[in-house]
Amino acid sequence: MPRPPLAExxxxxxxxxxxxxxxxxxxxxxxxxxxxxxxxxxxxxxxxTAGVSAADVDRALSxxxxxxxxxxxxxxxxxxxxxxxxxxxxxxxxxxxTSAARRLRQEGxxxxxxxxxxxxxxxxxxxxxxxxxxxxxxxxxxxxxxTAGQALIHILFLVAVRGIAVRGPMVGKExxxxxxxxxxxxxxxxxxxxxxxxxxxxxxxxxxPADDRDLARWAGLPLRDARAGLGAIxxxxxERPDGLVELKGRAEPEPLPPPRLLGAFDPLLxxxxxxxxxxxxHKLLVTNNGIFRPFALVEGRAVARWGLSGGKVTIEHLDxxxxxxxxxxxxxxxRVLEFLGF
Numbered sequence: 529m530p531r532p533p534l535a536e537x538x539x540x541x542x543x544x545x546x547x548x549x550x551x552x553x554x555x556x557x558x559x560x561x562x563x564x565x566x567x568x569x570x571x572x573x574x575x576x577t578a579g580v581s582a583a584d585v586d587r588a589l590s591x592x593x594x595x596x597x598x599x600x601x602x603x604x605x606x607x608x609x610x611x612x613x614x615x616x617x618x619x620x621x622x623x624x625x626t627s628a629a630r631r632l633r634q635e636g637x638x639x640x641x642x643x644x645x646x647x648x649x650x651x652x653x654x655x656x657x658x659x660x661x662x663x664x665x666x667x668x669x670x671x672x673x674x675t676a677g678q679a680l681i682h683i684l685f686l687v688a689v690r691g692i693a694v695r696g697p698m699v700g701k702e703x704x705x706x707x708x709x710x711x712x713x714x715x716x717x718x719x720x721x722x723x724x725x726x727x728x729x730x731x732x733x734x735x736x737p738a739d740d741r742d743l744a745r746w747a748g749l750p751l752r753d754a755r756a757g758l759g760a761i762x763x764x765x766x767e768r769p770d771g772l773v774e775l776k777g778r779a780e781p782e783p784l785p786p787p788r789l790l791g792a793f794d795p796l797l798x799x800x801x802x803x804x805x806x807x808x809x810h811k812l813l814v815t816n817n818g819i820f821r822p823f824a825l826v827e828g829r830a831v832a833r834w835g836l837s838g839g840k841v842t843i844e845h846l847d848x849x850x851x852x853x854x855x856x857x858x859x860x861x862x863r864v865l866e867f868l869g870f
Contacts, residue, residue, distance in 0.1 A: 533737045533772060534805050534828050535781035540736050541796055545782035547578040551585045552594050552609055558734040560606040560616065562793040563597040566703065569607045571791025574867045582868050590697035593711060597703065598694040599685055602748035610712055618718035619727060620748055621689040628686040635679040645673045645683045650692055658697050658704035721760065728757030729764065735799040737772035742800040784828045787856035789864055793820040806830055810846050826853045839870045
């Protein structure tokens with residue numbers, strides 16, 4: 529009987545074992561961290577590191593330019609290393625461009641206005657440097673481009689998936705957009721076959737063991753692409769009795785992690801076709817509209833949900849938790865506040 533993959537996956541996710549030491553190390557391990565919830569992305573870093581603060585994430589985004597956030601896998605914002613951006617962007621965004629134009633038409637932005645909007649945003653970033661969403665909205669509205677409803681976000685989405693701009697530095701508490709050509713080193717052509725192989729390899733580093741369907745779902749690519757990537761590194765893989773694959777020479781899994789609070793959209797719930805092993809009966813941790821709530825992990829399983837308001841963490845237990853584990857979660861709540869700078 530093959531053992532369940534939970535312990536191996538927690539180790540791959542850097543939730544078990546020796547903590548990582550920088551935000552960049554987390555992005556390297558996981559390849560892409562869900563980033564549409566700014567606090568959630570930072571808390572994903574916190575849960576996998578020691579000696580790191582949310583300010584270190586902001587510094588990596590703003591000063592070191594080693595991290596950025598943009599729309600990649602599944603058309604969702606992700607935090608990635610700047611050096612991984614070119615090939616991830618080339619692999620994952622082509623299918624998104626058509627859907628972006630379609631959504632803009634649904635929002636009342638005609639084809640001519642779409643192209644004009646892209647030019648306006650590009651010129652604003654070229655002329656003014658980093659611009660927040662509010663600043664870009666004003667620029668577009670002055671030029672009579674519709675921005676109501678979801679129009680603005682889909683304009684920015686299209687600019688991003690075309691490889692023109694990314695979310696780079698923090699401007700105050702806002703995440704600003706910048707031109708790729710201004711912010712990053714010159715982008716080299718990407719060989720698709722090599723990129724698919726790198727995708728498969730790097731995915732398994734942070735998510736193995738897994739299978740082709742897990743990879744396809746996580747990356748938002750067709751199953752044939754996931755299989756092509758895994759096939760390209762077949763000599764580096766071991767197949768388990770349960771049909772999952774992992775990289776050869778992987779160390780034995782670490783013991784299950786101590787009780788810990790994980791943020792909204794934590795990668796532990798997003799890396800595979802099923803999250804049953806972690807969530808169990810607590811399916812409302814993921815809502816019908818795709819919101820992944822912050823939750824508490826004990827012995828590798830979700831046992832509570834939590835929230836932060838007024839500088840205070842409140843924990844709502846969903847299972848009976850041992851006193852020592854409940855105390856450990858309360859102590860971790862204090863570390864969350866310290867990490868965020870409260």
